[in-house]
Amino acid sequence: MGKKVKGxxxxxxxxxDDGTAKQEAEGKATAxxxxxxxxxxxxxxxxxxxxxxxxxxxxxxxxxEESQADELLxxxxxxxYPKPENWQLSPKMAELFxxxxxxEFKYKINGESKKTSISTKYYGDKNLVQxxxxxLASERALMLIxxxxxxxxxxxxxxxxxxxxxxxxxxxxxxxxxxxQIRYSWNxxxxxxxxxxxxxxxxxxxxxxxxSGKILRFEEMTRCSQxxxxxxxxxxxxxxxxxxxxxxxxxxxxxxxxxxxxxxNDRDRGVNEMSAALKRRFNFIYIPVxxxxxxxxxxxxxxxxxxxxRMGFEIQLPKDVLDLLVTVFxxxxxxxxxxxxxxxxxxxxxSTSEEISVLLDSAIYAYYFGKQKIEAEHLAMNIIxxxxxxxxxNLAKLRxxxxxxxxxxxxxxxxxxxxxxxxxxxxxR
Ligand SMILES: Nc1ncnc2c1ncn2[C@@H]1O[C@H](COP(=O)(O)OP(=O)(O)O)[C@@H](O)[C@H]1O
Ligand SMILES: [Mg+2]
Numbered sequence: 057m058g059k060k061v062k063g064x065x066x067x068x069x070x071x072x073d074d075g076t077a078k079q080e081a082e083g084k085a086t087a088x089x090x091x092x093x094x095x096x097x098x099x100x101x102x103x104x105x106x107x108x109x110x111x112x113x114x115x116x117x118x119x120x121e122e123s124q125a126d127e128l129l130x131x132x133x134x135x136x137y138p139k140p141e142n143w144q145l146s147p148k149m150a151e152l153f154x155x156x157x158x159x160e161f162k163y164k165i166n167g168e169s170k171k172t173s174i175s176t177k178y179y180g181d182k183n184l185v186q187x188x189x190x191x192l193a194s195e196r197a198l199m200l201i202x203x204x205x206x207x208x209x210x211x212x213x214x215x216x217x218x219x220x221x222x223x224x225x226x227x228x229x230x231x232x233x234x235x236x237q238i239r240y241s242w243n244x245x246x247x248x249x250x251x252x253x254x255x256x257x258x259x260x261x262x263x264x265x266x267x268s269g270k271i272l273r274f275e276e277m278t279r280c281s282q283x284x285x286x287x288x289x290x291x292x293x294x295x296x297x298x299x300x301x302x303x304x305x306x307x308x309x310x311x312x313x314x315x316x317x318x319x320x321n322d323r324d325r326g327v328n329e330m331s332a333a334l335k336r337r338f339n340f341i342y343i344p345v346x347x348x349x350x351x352x353x354x355x356x357x358x359x360x361x362x363x364x365x366r367m368g369f370e371i372q373l374p375k376d377v378l379d380l381l382v383t384v385f386x387x388x389x390x391x392x393x394x395x396x397x398x399x400x401x402x403x404x405x406x407s408t409s410e411e412i413s414v415l416l417d418s419a420i421y422a423y424y425f426g427k428q429k430i431e432a433e434h435l436a437m438n439i440i441x442x443x444x445x446x447x448x449x450n451l452a453k454l455r456x457x458x459x460x461x462x463x464x465x466x467x468x469x470x471x472x473x474x475x476x477x478x479x480x481x482x483x484x485r
Contacts, residue, residue: 116366119224120217127153128217130163130172140193142269142313143219147189150218154178154185154211177214178207179355184341188215188317191339192271197292197316199277202343205407208319211343212273215317220270225261229276229285238262238287239297240308252301259308262291269313278320282328292316292337323405345389346408352382355408360415371419372429376471378415381435384475385411387461388443388454397460402450404443414438432471436478455483 121128128145131153137146145153156176163170178185191198192215200208216223227238239260246256265272277285291297295310318338320330346352357378364371385408387393391401404410418434426434444450458479466476 119222120213121221121223124153124177124217126163126165126170126172127174128221129165130161130170131174131218133163134161140313142311143193144221145218147186147193150189150215151182151185153218154214155182176358178211179351179358180207180344180346184343185211187339188341189219191341192219192315192317194339196339197318197337199338199340200317200319200343201322201340203323203345203407204321204405205409206343206345207408208321208343209275212275212317212319216271216273220265220313222268222270223273225265225270226273226275227261229274229279231279231281233280233284235284235287236260238284238291240299242301254302257299257302263297263308265316266291266295266297266308266310266314269311272314272316274316274318276320277318278328278330280328282331285328285334286331288316288318289331289333289337292334347386349382349386352386352408352411353378356382356411356415359412360419363412363416364419367420367423369423370428371423373415373419374429374471376469377430377432377435380432380471380475381411381415381439384435384439384462388457393461395461395464397464399456399460400453402443402453403447404445404450406443410442414442432475433478436475436482440479440482451483454479458483 115122131145131149135146135149137148139146143150152174154177157174160171160173163172188198188200188211198215200212202208213223216225227233237260240263241258241260242252243256243258246253250256259267262272264270274288277288291310295314297308299306299308346355357373383394385406388402389406392398414435415430417438418430421434421437422428422430440451440454443454458476462472462476462479465472467473
């Protein structure tokens with residue numbers, strides 16, 4: 057039987073006059089921390105509540121500077137450390153924002169005194185976070201590179217919010233990204249009416265970031281063709297964009313604080329190599345796949361409960377079901393099991409982010425069609441979908457894994473046995 061583990065002391069939900077529930081900000085981080093500790097240790101026998109409070113949001117996904125406004129404010133008000141020009145937080149406080157701390161910070165908001173600890177945003181090597189921050193304080197831009205689903209975009213967004221207070225100066229790189237989207241374009245009605253004037257210039261996210269001294273985020277840079285990527289070379293080295301249509305002297309200058317965080321997946325198909333000239337403008341930081349099982353559990357449960365908070369329902373996650381999920385992902389990722397079994401690795405990227413989606417979908421399924429408890433069968437269903445995706449060959453590899461590994465585990469554990477049976481049935485359909 058799965059051991060039930062205790063959920064966090066959730067923040068109360070207040071019914072406001074207009075009928076909208078508002079979550080008390082205080083105690084938020086403490087709740088998250090105790091969720092992590094209890095879910096991992098399994099010390100308590102009471103049920104594990106993945107999410108209970110309902111966060112009423114106007115945006116499905118507000119930017120970090122909005123969703124974490126209280127923590128950012130608390131760090132700003134307590135920041136006595138040296139900081140680069142135009143940075144909202146010092147490097148030290150930016151690191152605390154990303155890596156989290158139990159230390160409580162007092163802060164004032166609308167004349168009211170409050171305090172908060174700082175929740176962990178990125179789980180992993182602190183050194184890597186520090187190196188990223190140092191790069192952004194230097195002349196070079198930052199390139200976060202690694203497998204899909206390792207939190208590159210997540211880290212980029214949180215770094216930009218911490219450093220600039222704004223994470224939305226954003227270019228999403230695709231095969232269709234044009235030079236205009238990186239530099240500037242024109243409002244054609246104004247262009248026709250008055251010719252090229254500063255008023256007719258439509259600034260890109262790059263120009264907005266340069267003018268305001270903020271961080272520009274360039275997602276999936278290597279999806280753009282090399283010529284398009286190379287627009288960034290002069291921007292990164294000169295910190296200037298010339299606009300010749302407005303005169304040979306017209307230049308948009310980068311204000312101190314401007315820098316760029318780019319991300320790139322090193323495993324995606326169809327990526328374009330970066331030119332040597334562009335590579336030289338970046339410090340590359342490799343974001344590793346999480347290998348540690350306990351750490352991965354922590355991330356998966358924390359992010360799933362964050363996402364479930366929006367839906368506001370209660371779900372039990374037995375400890376052995378969580379353990380099964382993380383074990384299956386780690387096995388499939390590496391093509392070998394903890395007990396030494398080997399099987400053909402599947403082509404789908406079994407990332408932490410995919411794991412979060414599997415757990416979230418299982419939770420939603422369990423809530424609407426199950427017994428408010430995530431069961432092995434829910435995981436089986438969602439794991440098959442996640443693994444097979446568009447490559448039918450993965451199904452054969454998954455069966456191999458079932459026969460080599462899952463079957464032997466099934467003989468000694470009821471949760472593995474249920475998982476084995478459900479997987480077998482679903483994979484033979
Ligand atoms: N080490 C980690 N710490 C915190 N969250 C993580 C970690 N690894 C993965 N995640 C979660 O995985 C999700 C996907 O991350 P994302 O930034 O989109 O990946 P990438 O850009 O590398 O493809 C995010 O919700 C993030 O919270
Ligand atoms: Mg990404």
